[in-house]
Amino acid sequence: MRMSQLLLPTEREAPADAQALSHILGVRAGLIRQLGAGLWTWLPAGWRVHQKVEAIIREEMNAIGGQELLMPLIQPRELWKKTGRDQIDEIFSLSDRKGAELVLAMTHEEAVTFHVSQLVRSYRDLPLILYHLQLKGRDEPRPRAGVLRTREFIMKDSYSFDRDEAGLDESYAKHIGAYDRIFERSGLEWYRVESDVGVMGGSGAHEYMAPCPAGENEVALAPGYAANVEVASAAASPAKVPPPGSAASEVATPGAKTIDQVAAALDLDPSALLKAFPVVTDGGRTVLALVRGDHRVNEFKLRSVLGEGFRPATDQEITSTIGPPGFIGPVGAEIPVLLDAAVAGQQGGWVAGANKADFHLLGVEPGRDFQFEAADIRSVEEGDVVGGEPIRLEAAIEVGNIFKLGTRYSEPLGATFLDEDGAEHPIVMGSYGIGPARIAAAAIEQNADDSGIAWPKAIAPWEVELVSLGKAGSPEREAAETLYEQLRDLGADVLFDDRDAGPGEKFKDAELLGCPLRITLGKRSLESGTLEVQGRRGLAELEPIALDADSAAVILETLARLP
RNA sequence: CGGGGCGUGGCGCAGCCUGGUAGCGCACCUGCUUUGGGAGCAGGGGGUCGGAGGUUCGAAUCCUCUCGCCCCGACCA
Numbered sequence: 001m002r003m004s005q006l007l008l009p010t011e012r013e014a015p016a017d018a019q020a021l022s023h024i025l026g027v028r029a030g031l032i033r034q035l036g037a038g039l040w041t042w043l044p045a046g047w048r049v050h051q052k053v054e055a056i057i058r059e060e061m062n063a064i065g066g067q068e069l070l071m072p073l074i075q076p077r078e079l080w081k082k083t084g085r086d087q088i089d090e091i092f093s094l095s096d097r098k099g100a101e102l103v104l105a106m107t108h109e110e111a112v113t114f115h116v117s118q119l120v121r122s123y124r125d126l127p128l129i130l131y132h133l134q135l136k137g138r139d140e141p142r143p144r145a146g147v148l149r150t151r152e153f154i155m156k157d158s159y160s161f162d163r164d165e166a167g168l169d170e171s172y173a174k175h176i177g178a179y180d181r182i183f184e185r186s187g188l189e190w191y192r193v194e195s196d197v198g199v200m201g202g203s204g205a206h207e208y209m210a211p212c213p214a215g216e217n218e219v220a221l222a223p224g225y226a227a228n229v230e231v232a233s234a235a236a237s238p239a240k241v242p243p244p245g246s247a248a249s250e251v252a253t254p255g256a257k258t259i260d261q262v263a264a265a266l267d268l269d270p271s272a273l274l275k276a277f278p279v280v281t282d283g284g285r286t287v288l289a290l291v292r293g294d295h296r297v298n299e300f301k302l303r304s305v306l307g308e309g310f311r312p313a314t315d316q317e318i319t320s321t322i323g324p325p326g327f328i329g330p331v332g333a334e335i336p337v338l339l340d341a342a343v344a345g346q347q348g349g350w351v352a353g354a355n356k357a358d359f360h361l362l363g364v365e366p367g368r369d370f371q372f373e374a375a376d377i378r379s380v381e382e383g384d385v386v387g388g389e390p391i392r393l394e395a396a397i398e399v400g401n402i403f404k405l406g407t408r409y410s411e412p413l414g415a416t417f418l419d420e421d422g423a424e425h426p427i428v429m430g431s432y433g434i435g436p437a438r439i440a441a442a443a444i445e446q447n448a449d450d451s452g453i454a455w456p457k458a459i460a461p462w463e464v465e466l467v468s469l470g471k472a473g474s475p476e477r478e479a480a481e482t483l484y485e486q487l488r489d490l491g492a493d494v495l496f497d498d499r500d501a502g503p504g505e506k507f508k509d510a511e512l513l514g515c516p517l518r519i520t521l522g523k524r525s526l527e528s529g530t531l532e533v534q535g536r537r538g539l540a541e542l543e544p545i546a547l548d549a550d551s552a553a554v555i556l557e558t559l560a561r562l563p
Numbered sequence: 564c565g566g567g568g569c570g571u572g573g574c575g576c577a578g579c580c581u582g583g584u585a586g587c588g589c590a591c592c593u594g595c596u597u598u599g600g601g602a603g604c605a606g607g608g609g610g611u612c613g614g615a616g617g618u619u620c621g622a623a624u625c626c627u628c629u630c631g632c633c634c635c636g637a638c639c640a
Binding site for chain 1 (some may be wrong): 564569573574575576589590597598599600601602618632633634636637638639640
């Protein structure tokens with residue numbers, strides 16, 4: 001591609017409203033432009049990146065037997081009523097000229113299951129993996145960070161159909177293999193982490209996370225361990241709690257309602273306190289969740305232990321069922337107590353609210369002073385230990401997820417098959433998503449430096465940028481033209497900066513755009529008989545290449561050795 | 564949905580408080596010079612100041628309403 005003919009609007013300055021690195025550099029390097037909140041255009045260079053990611057995904061999906069198709073973005077709302085997903089807030093709704101209700105698909109479970117329900121009748125048709133790369137519409141409450149969270153985006157979503165859980169496990173394992181290879185080939189630093197299966201149920205889920213500062217998720221990492229903080233479990237550092245005593249005793253704590261206030265008033269470490277978190281479940285049960293004062297309740301784990309959704313109890317509910325807010329505790333409370341495992345696993349005389357205004361209890365011992373059920377209901381903290389190793393927490397972008405759906409969609413949509421005995425069963429499904437735009441954004445975030453982007457070779461807009469110095473018609477420009485033709489003849493993925501611009505501008509633009517290999521051909525090249533070669537990673541000066549009939553081939557060899 | 568901020572040429576901004584013919588840098592166009600790290604000189608084009616209404620002799624500037632965008636939080640099958 002000749003840069004003189006390319007729409008590549010690079011900017012010297014960052015857009016004023018941009019925060020995330022991938023947003024700033026995506027715009028500055030001329031890859032993306034905004035049309036509205038969460039609505040982005042991929043300019044030619046950016047679209048090449050997107051397409052390269054797509055190509056990797058297609059290869060790996062096809063390799064596990066996935067069959068590509070294409071389903072509509074606009075869908076009858078009726079279909080979504082059958083699965084109940086028409087009630088989701090993020091659904092874009094519209095109607096046609098006849099008043100028929102339509103939605104923009106946020107994923108394609110409904111559509112694909114609808115078709116499979118009609119097209120698959122026999123166990124002989126299973127297993128099946130179908131996928132497509134198609135737009136998704138989501139009315140996000142808050143689009144953000146350029147292309148990271150948008151209202152319209154392309155997703156690779158695939159769906160597996162099996163006759164039973166064992167089959168699903170196989171399809172799931174195949175996807176893990178394909179996804180591992182996709183993210184590896186894309187050149188990302190990535191983790192496959194266990195994730196929350198959500199209220200929709202399902203028997204297993206993983207997320208693929210790419211660590212980077214702009215990420216919206218947090219992952220807990222230790223050697224040999226990776227999990228979303230939503231589900232991560234680890235051993236807590238020991239609480240600094242006084243030893244067990246003979247009996248609990250009341251102590252006045254006037255006005256001390258928060259953990260910090262109580263800890264300060266009693267001159268104890270916050271970890272010696274029991275934090276009471278009363279909740280009311282969707283089913284109307286009131287439960288007192290208890291965690292250490294220095295820990296936080298994990299709402300995902302709590303929901304999973306409770307087996308249903310919940311909300312924090314209101315002050316009125318707390319007052320009427322337990323005691324004065326700020327001074328509540330498990331002792332004497334006439335509701336079930338869920339005690340976090342980190343507390344249950346350590347002996348001590350804990351501090352808890354006395355259920356009496358301006359008083360707390362010292363020396364409280366679970367079991368002796370109150371009955372409880374123990375469960376892991378807290379969020380892991382930096383420094384917790386798993387497998388003997390301390391955990392660290394890192395921000396990350398979710399670039400993919402895989403999910404065992406079971407019969408969540410096949411049952412409401414009537415997707416069944418007949419087995420060898422003629423018995424009808426619901427098809428067991430899995431769904432698997434990847435956001436190519438997020439892969440591109442994560443690659444920018446993970447590989448940028450002060451000069452711009454340093455693309456992984458596999459998804460760079462071009463693999464090589466040939467920078468031609470000197471003005472049109474000069475001998476050095478003619479030599480560059482020749483080299484460009486030779487590179488093209490060899491099938492090189494090359495961008496040719498043939499613009500009539502100064503060297504500084506060309507170098508800056510090349511470093512901003514971030515093609516892995518930069519070849520410079522100027523007057524000096526003709527004098528020395530060599531081409532200057534720079535690797536984008538670290539702006540490393542590489543061995544010069546002789547300027548002769550073999551230059552193009554040597555450039556490609558050099559490229560092949562780059563990561 | 565709560566909180567905060569911003570809308571002035573393609574991009575980044577000043578002007579607004581204290582009303583009086585819309586400005587700067589970059590980018591763009593023409594010419595000449597220049598060509599190894601975002602060039603120089605000269606000339607030039609482009610903006611109903613987000614929109615509507617109001618106050619006023621006069622509104623980018625003051626008032627009211629409205630739309631859009633960004634950030635933090637909540638939310639994110």
